[in-house]
Amino acid sequence: MAPAALEDFETQRLHGEELSTAPVAYTPSAAFKSKQQQGKPDAVSLSHHFSNESRDFEGSPLKKTALNRTDFVPLGTGRPTAELYPWSLDDKQAQATATALSAKGYNLTTALNYGHAGGTPFLIRYLTEHVELVHNPPYRNWETCLTAGSTSAMEIALRIFGDRGDVVLTEEFTYPGFLEAVHLSGMKAKGVKMDDGGLREDSLAEILDNWNTSDGPKPKLLYTIPTGQNPTGYTQSLERRKAIYRIADRHDLIVIEDDPYYYIKAGPLAESDASAQTDGGGFISQLIPSYLSLDTSGRVIRLDSTAKILAPGLRAGWVTASERVISKFMAYHEVTTVAVSGMSQLMLYDLLDRTWGHEGFFRWLEKLSGRYRKRRDIIVGACQKYLPRAACDFIPPSYGMFVWIRFDMALHPQLRELLGSPDVQMLRTTVATVEQRILQDALQNGVQVTKGSLFRSSGGEAHEMFFRLTFAAAREDELAEGVRLFAEVVRKEFLADAVGL
């Protein structure tokens, strides 16, 4: 059956029931998917993977008393009625804000009240349609709900599936927030080797095929950032994704697909001049397929974030997985943040649904990618121009916002002799000292960069040093200067001019 198109959702909305604006109203994604989803097989059950903590945890019985109706006198739940909020609709300023932000449906009054752990139905509807349009998961019973950002979502995923002593597989270098959460829960991260194409399937297979249970229970979780990876900027090809997914299927592995950079596509360097804008649909169809779109078994937990494509301050994202897993997510939301800030939900609803619609969002993502492409070209050009290329290398990223620079420490004056030495600890300490000195000298020189060692999950070579540069945070016109200032420090550190690097 052909995948659903925009028009199918428009028709469906036209004939669908009106959404509830009752406090803590909830409607699952199932109500918003196209009919095309019905014929698909169900997800495999992942419940044998549930942690001791989460196995019997179904969320708050009190919260389950919430109803999508308002045809009764509410003496049950301590949710102050809207007339008791100080942002009153009588107040002129608040009225202006309320009008500006949302006229009907989900509005300021609803947003200021308690909300459901899964998000307002108004956003679940939009995001379900969006997920189906972009990823069209190949199984039937997937669900999408809001998260209080992907960092919160990955921590919850660890609580749902992880027990103390478990080993979680990650890329060799990865997002430190995830590593923190792993360590906090008494688990260990094990790094899978990477190359320019990201996580290597051969390294993953080797680890799983030869797992020695004396090192702990066989890993059941793989955390990966497949697109514009943090910190390397590397992107896994479709072939690699398929190969990794096959390994996951063979070893009954759950894949946490953390994909905040998915929609930021700078493309290859050669294309950089492309400035023509389309209707956005073409842009979306040319994005690399996600793990979710390959997920025939229902073993992927896909995390989407608003932080890089809309605004980080919203602390909101969405997660897509099989319905049983999503209901666990919502149970955890209930005992932690309870719900995503209503103000954030209102901003998102107003922009995504009321203002943009799906095509408008796609156009925004294409436009945003164009702006990142320009920035990527500037920073890559500056790196090529200013850095001592003989002592370092990097891959121009085609997605995301990071340039990962690897330094060859064999060319560092202080390390040159040490490298042959059998004293690996001494070597590591020296590299760490050099890394820290470059960081501080760079800041002194007027540029902030990030040490590569912060991203290391486990293992790694003693003679390597990395720095991560981002082209997201600086003004476009100061990017090249930033790289120049950094390069100045690096050249001095490597005595580049003296030795001709």
Add this chain to the structure above:
Amino acid sequence: MAPAALEDFETQRLHGEELSTAPVAYTPSAAFKSKQQQGKPDAVSLSHHFSNESRDFEGSPLKKTALNRTDFVPLGTGRPTAELYPWSLDDKQAQATATALSAKGYNLTTALNYGHAGGTPFLIRYLTEHVELVHNPPYRNWETCLTAGSTSAMEIALRIFGDRGDVVLTEEFTYPGFLEAVHLSGMKAKGVKMDDGGLREDSLAEILDNWNTSDGPKPKLLYTIPTGQNPTGYTQSLERRKAIYRIADRHDLIVIEDDPYYYIKAGPLAESDASAQTDGGGFISQLIPSYLSLDTSGRVIRLDSTAKILAPGLRAGWVTASERVISKFMAYHEVTTVAVSGMSQLMLYDLLDRTWGHEGFFRWLEKLSGRYRKRRDIIVGACQKYLPRAACDFIPPSYGMFVWIRFDMALHPQLRELLGSPDVQMLRTTVATVEQRILQDALQNGVQVTKGSLFRSSGGEAHEMFFRLTFAAAREDELAEGVRLFAEVVRKEFLADAVGL
């Protein structure tokens, strides 16, 4: 030394440094307290109480690279610059919103970016001053930071201090969200007996004095809702608070003071006619002293919530405790929600600091209390009028938003004979059936109420049945009718008219 007054803070602000609007800027409360705090003793250390999980957890090293300055090219952290947000300041609508919400200082641009786990310095300043004005904690090194709501904060408190198998003391009936979090972490809740004045100090002392370590390690946490308790609406007197605090000191107990109803003071029934408004300061000074204000040792973790006094949808509150404990809170924020929604922070800053100031907030709380007083009077009047008083009783609440109705099951036709029976399990099941039937019949009849059994922490008498009514959620003009509809169901259930109750 006399406690600081409003004017002291005004002067201090005038001479203070300008606050940073850099992304992830942070300034501790210490910078905003009055000089009067300097002479106080330090808090006792609670670090021997830290859980295995939290003991060595200091938060994210990457996050610690944040700086309160902007005088460098930021190539370090992946925080998209404001020009990359879709709520652009060029956009007319967004500009109107931005202007309406915040002209200078903390504004939309800052709010949409990443924020610090502790909250923007603009709010920390306000809340620190507020805490000092209202509670003036008797030790020196207290700190206040934002929370993503009190439910999130209590869950974090459990993670900081609790290990699997620990027993946490609570009121006999308490907030189910807390009980959920306790069970989720593999801990147990033990209910301390209550009377009309809330948690009973003799029951607390008895439990601790006679603790048998074969039931688990001696409790180190007491969770209490001292004011307008949920679900009972009971308020601990000052004498009782002092007695309980002395016991906490003697047994090295940490007190989690969850106080969302503190500022909702309906007062005794007789005062109900008081409609005169003051400058708010008088109102504040007549509130019952909090545990924080009695906390000479620094063993109280006070949770304040915006949910009941401003709006629940903000998902924001604040926590006050000794600095070491607050830094643990922030470390946990970093790996969970990262920060409170910038939109919520902006709404709060704009209202509390820019619009109201401290006196305006006090006046709002007094006005709000007046509105709750009116509602309390209506619901209490309706309960007196409609309920079969011989079969039930309740205490008119002087704080908060709940009326807790205890039913004497000896008067229930189905239970009358059973009560003498030694089959306690049978008795419990029957009471549960009656409770559930009343709930459903009430909803059928057009009123939503809450079953008392949802709030039970541990133990309890088999022959008791409770319902919680709230006067916060319904419209003022439907409150009495709601009670009448509920009473109709109760009267039918107890055959009240037939037996003359």
